[in-house]
Amino acid sequence: MTNKVFDKLLSLKVKEQGERVILSIAIVSYLIHLILILLTNYDIIQIESKLLKNPIAAIYTPFSFILVYEVYLLIFFLPKSISYYIGKQYEIITLIVIRRVFKDIGNLELTSKWFQSKSDLQFTYDTLTSLVLFLLIYFFYQNIAERDDSIVETKNNQKRNIERFINLKKIIAILLVPLLIGLAIYTFLIWVNSTISDYGSGIVAFKNINNIFFDEFFTVLIIVDVLLLLSSFFYSDKFHKIIRNSGFVISTILIKISFSTEGIVNNALIIGAVLFGFLILLIHNKFENNALPNKS
Numbered sequence: 001m002t003n004k005v006f007d008k009l010l011s012l013k014v015k016e017q018g019e020r021v022i023l024s025i026a027i028v029s030y031l032i033h034l035i036l037i038l039l040t041n042y043d044i045i046q047i048e049s050k051l052l053k054n055p056i057a058a059i060y061t062p063f064s065f066i067l068v069y070e071v072y073l074l075i076f077f078l079p080k081s082i083s084y085y086i087g088k089q090y091e092i093i094t095l096i097v098i099r100r101v102f103k104d105i106g107n108l109e110l111t112s113k114w115f116q117s118k119s120d121l122q123f124t125y126d127t128l129t130s131l132v133l134f135l136l137i138y139f140f141y142q143n144i145a146e147r148d149d150s151i152v153e154t155k156n157n158q159k160r161n162i163e164r165f166i167n168l169k170k171i172i173a174i175l176l177v178p179l180l181i182g183l184a185i186y187t188f189l190i191w192v193n194s195t196i197s198d199y200g201s202g203i204v205a206f207k208n209i210n211n212i213f214f215d216e217f218f219t220v221l222i223i224v225d226v227l228l229l230l231s232s233f234f235y236s237d238k239f240h241k242i243i244r245n246s247g248f249v250i251s252t253i254l255i256k257i258s259f260s261t262e263g264i265v266n267n268a269l270i271i272g273a274v275l276f277g278f279l280i281l282l283i284h285n286k287f288e289n290n291a292l293p294n295k296s
Contacts, residue, residue: 022069026062033058063099079169094133129267161235218256225249240287247280
């Protein structure tokens with residue numbers, strides 16, 4: 001029953017179909033955003049928004065839909081590999097920072113006092129942060145073990161336990177699909193309502209537009225990560241795997257905390273979270289390699 005539902009929601013075929021749909025929507029949304037910017041600049045329509053002043057800011061919109069697809073990929077990889085699942089979390093926060101860069105470009109003042117301008121400094125922080133994150137994610141994926149956990153555990157005669165754990169991850173992934181769809185709709189409606197009904201709240205909502213949905217999204221991920229950590233105790237008592245999973249939870253919590261901060265503290269927390277996760281994986285792999293039997 002679980003496998004049938006899983007195949008309908010998270011199969012490779014569904015993934016490929018979803019990819020085409022999201023890319024089509026992203027292209028259309030980009031063109032619509034450009035048209036709105038054009039109409040606003042020629043005073044054909046009157047909309048006060050920083051995202052409607054600079055054509056470069058239009059890239060912000062398709063990136064939002066690409067992020068939606070990344071969320072789906074995160075759920076897709078959950079049953080397959082915890083390391084790839086965490087890697088997708090890092091990809092999502094990196095795309096959020098890059099999307100923020102396009103928003104920052106519209107706020108650039110381009111003065112000789114670059115380091116005294118808050119908007120120019122934020123652009124600098126976000127640009128450098130995206131480069132560092134990109135590099136860290138490269139090393140993170142490079143250090144994911146070539147063999148997955150199921151192969152190692154099978155050699156230790158624990159195939160049944162691993163199958164149960166994979167089934168549990170499939171159930172969690174299935175539950176995440178409607179939960180995150182509902183969360184996305186809810187947070188969007190709340191933001192729209194606050195913007196329309198209360199101008200002051202709308203300004204705050206716009207200021208935190210990068211946090212919409214993803215603040216709550218990473219709260220859900222923390223719950224899932226802790227559940228996976230606790231469940232892993234039933235299937236493996238290896239110290240390095242427990243520490244790895246615990247470290248991934250800490251990394252997700254740091255990302256979640258970053259949404260409540262601004263400026264360089266926000267960027268430092270994001271880099272620190274991904275760096276911590278990478279180092280945890282690196283040390284875990286050292287333990288794993290030392291545990292391998294001598295092949296000579």
